Structure formats: structure tokens, C-alpha cells
Amino acid sequence: MSMNDLVGQYFEAAVAHLQRIRTEEGENIERAARLLADAVAEGRRIFTFGAGHSSLAAQDVVYRAGGLAVLNLLNVPGMTGVNVMPAPLGSALERVSGLATATLDLTPATSGDLLFVISLSGRQVMPVELAAHARARGLHVVGVTSLAYPDKVGSQHPSGSYLKDHCDVVLDSKIAVGDAELSHPGAQTGFGSVSTIVTSALMQAVVASAVGRLAERSLAGEGEAPPLLRSGNVDGGTDWNAELMARHADRIFYAF
Amino acid sequence: MSMNDLVGQYFEAAVAHLQRIRTEEGENIERAARLLADAVAEGRRIFTFGAGHSSLAAQDVVYRAGGLAVLNLLNVPGMTGVNVMPAPLGSALERVSGLATATLDLTPATSGDLLFVISLSGRQVMPVELAAHARARGLHVVGVTSLAYPDKVGSQHPSGSYLKDHCDVVLDSKIAVGDAELSHPGAQTGFGSVSTIVTSALMQAVVASAVGRLAERSLAGEGEAPPLLRSGNVDGGTDWNAELMARHADRIFYAF
DSSP, X not given: OXXXXXXXXXXXXXXXXXXXXXXXXXXXXXXXXXXXXXXXXXTOOEEEEEOBTHHHHHHHTSSOTTSBXXXXXXXXXXXXXXXXXXXXXXXXXXXOTTHHXXXXXXXXXXXXXXXXXXXXXXXXHHHHHHHHHHHHTTOEEEEEEOTHHHHHSOOOSTTOOOGGGGOSEEEEOOXXXXXXXXXXXXXXXXXXXXXXXXXXXXXXXXXXXXXXXXXXXXXXXXXXXXXXXXXXXXXXXXXXXXXXXXXXXXXXXXXX | OOHHHHHHHHHHHHHHHXXXXXXXXXXXXXXXXXXXXXHHHTTOOEEEEEOBTHHHHHHHTSSOTTSBTTEEEOOOTTTBTTOXXXXXXXXXXXXXXXXXXXXXXXXXXXXXXXEEEEOSSOOSHHHHHHHHHHHHTXXXXXXXXXXXXXXXXXXXXXXXXXXXXXXXXXXXXXXXXXXXXXXXXXXXXXXXXXXXXHHHHHHHHHHHHHHXXXXXXXXXXXXXXXXXXXXXXXXXXXXXXXXXXXXXXXXXXXXX
């Protein structure tokens, strides 16, 4: 196997996975986008959550140029990204019961609001508890998870349920168990993760469709233009964003 | 424009961008992978850095199933991801001179070690100072940035230079200024970011190729198998990872 093959194989795997998601998850993306567009139009509070690497796609759509200003990260200390010391603490916290309710109950989220929960396996205590508690409080929940896991890996939640069981809409990332697209006879385990690429694409596609829905309604005189942040790297972007964030301050929780 | 078009357009843009990167950046990916494989084989210290959304791809390859256990995140408080309150503080910190040197000087990184610096625009003080200071200390630097920016947006660094000017290898993400692949007549600005997808793919492809190089050498009797972490979601993964991390403890800085 030549060196170049692995890079080629990696891109092929990523592209094939994105094309599959586009085809097979198109309807679910639109269902999630409908929930998101309605939540924006109705002035609801909107949060995204993921733990560890699953937080990367959750953060990708927050405070983002070309993104909706009213998306907030539900931040749980030690669980967002891998910048916690020691890094394995993030995974350990995912197994602790009580963190989900404690976190969600300290937000102003209430009935009719919207929560995105991202979890590759969907089997840990945190995402299951968070989605279940959110639904008990009347929130709408969109889950982004791989349905390949429940078939093959047991739930860590006492109920035996998975994230997918506590959602209004499930976006199936279809990532294989182990998240490794590549192999090599000289490597002792698989490698080549595509989960961040695929999960980020799912979240960005939901936002894009929601923006389109809001833009259509706005053109029809049925609401405001979608509240989109601009890039701070282009002229006037910073002033635009400050004005937009001030206008929606009652549901933006990432800035003063 | 129908609702479905935006989702389709988003996936098409992401796929087309990945295919372009694969073709046009293939050689640079291999050059970066050679640096990474050599750094792993020689027992060097390896760090990845990004600020704000650029940190997402930096985190994607750290403490990652199917990833190299010896990749470390260079964490700068307030700058990693968007889980800082207020979120605009992250962007503000990128403009502060002195943070890069203070951060790097507190690591054990020394001559011959390797640093990945990810910055979409490559024009802010932090990534420019970090890359320049790292090279002054004898580190090898791989920059992941979009070369579309220097042509169109001024540097914020007093030298007028960009990240690209302080690197041994530059991986060009080719993201357009503004990072917005989509537009709609009812939306007041572009939307649909692909930067996390593309940047994550570049980092993962570099790791994949480096793993392949190490695996080849191992099969030829010229070194150990690539130090790959396993998924904690599969049987035995946790024990495997603990043993691997203990073996490379002298250059893993994300765990005790």
C-alpha cells in the first residue's frame, strides 16, 4: 500500500459518508430545520450540547460567522472539548448521574425551547439524562447520534435507553462503531475518524435550511430576516454583530 | 429556491471543497505527515493549537480514538473553542501580544519538536506570534490556514506578516473570505460554513498518512507500531489506552 493511498482513502471515506448522509438523512435534516426555524421565529431559547469530541460540532454553530446569533452552547465545565486536564476526566464526567439536570435547571430553558444533543454513541449517562430531562421540561430535543451504536454497544444509563429514545428528531450520523475508516497491516487498530466532519455537516445543514426557511418567510412579509452573524474578518462585521446581539440579548447567553 | 436546495447545496459545497483539497493539497499533506511521523518516531513533543472555531480541528486529533496518543492540545485559557463567557473575549484575546510567547514558554517544547497552528485567516496576532516564536525556538511549524485571506484582508500583526510566513509547511484550506458557501435573497449575509469540515479533514488526513508511514516502518522492522488510541466504546479500549499512555507518559501532557 503506497503512502498516498491513505490520504486518498481518507478523503474518499469522508466524501462518501457526506453523500450518504445527504441522501438518507435529508428528511430528518428538514424536520430538525423546521423546529429550529420555528424556535428562532417564536423567540425561543436555543442550546446545543456535546461532550468531548462531540462538543466540537456543537461549538461549530455557536457565535459563528454566517450562523444564527441565537444559538447558545450548553457548557458543562470539564466536558466541552478536550481542553480539560486530565483529558480522560471528560469521559468520566459523562458517566456521572446528576450533571445533566443540574446544568439544564440552571439555564432559563423552558417549555417550547429547543435543545440539540450531540453524542456519537448516544449511550452515556450525560446525553441520555440531558435529553430525557429536557423533554420532561417540555423542550424539543434534536439528537445527533450514530444509530450503529445501540445495536452493538450497551447503554450506560440505568434505563438501558439511548439518546435516540428521548428525541423529537434524530439525525443519524451513521458513524461505524470505533469511528475508524482506515486500517493498515502495521497498525494495531483502525484510524481515520470522520465523525467531526459528518456531525459538523449535519449541524451546518440544519442551520442552512433553517436560515432558508426564515429568509423565505421574511421575503413573504411574515417575519424578520434570519439573525445571521457576520465575519469579524470583513469590514463592518463587528458593528453588525454588536447590533444584532443587542437586539436579541434576551436569548443570547454567551455575551454581556 | 426550494427549501431542499440549501441542504443539497451545502453538502455539494462541502464535498467539492474536500475533493479540491485532496487534489491540490495532497503534496503538502504528505510533507506535513512526514514531519509528524518523524516527530513521533524520534520521541519529539507534538502540540496542536487553534483559537476559537479554529481550535475545533486542533482538538479533533487530540485524545482521539484512532488518533496518535502523543498529540497534545496547546490550550490557552479563553481561546479554545467558544465556551468562554463572553464569547467575543476569545476573538479579543487573539489580538493581545504576549500570550503566545507566555504560553509556549511554559511548555517543555524545544528545538526539533513539532507544532500545528490552525488559523482560518492567519492574520491575527496570536497565531502569527505563536508560529514565529516557535520557529525562533527551533520547533517545526505546520500552519493550517486559508491563503485566500492574505490577498484580501490586512494582517493584524505589527510586522504585517501572516501565519503562512512562519511555517515549514502550509496546508491551505482555501476557505473563501467570510467562510459562507450559501446565499439567499432573504438573508442579509452569506451563511453555510465549511471551515471546520475542511480543516478537520486536513488534520485527520495528515494523521492518517503519518500513521501509514509509521506502520510501514514498523512492518520493515524500523520502529514501533504507531501509538494509536482505541475507542473507549469498544471492549478493552480503556485498558489499551491506559497502557499506551503510560508508555508515552514523557510526551503526553493531557493526563497524569
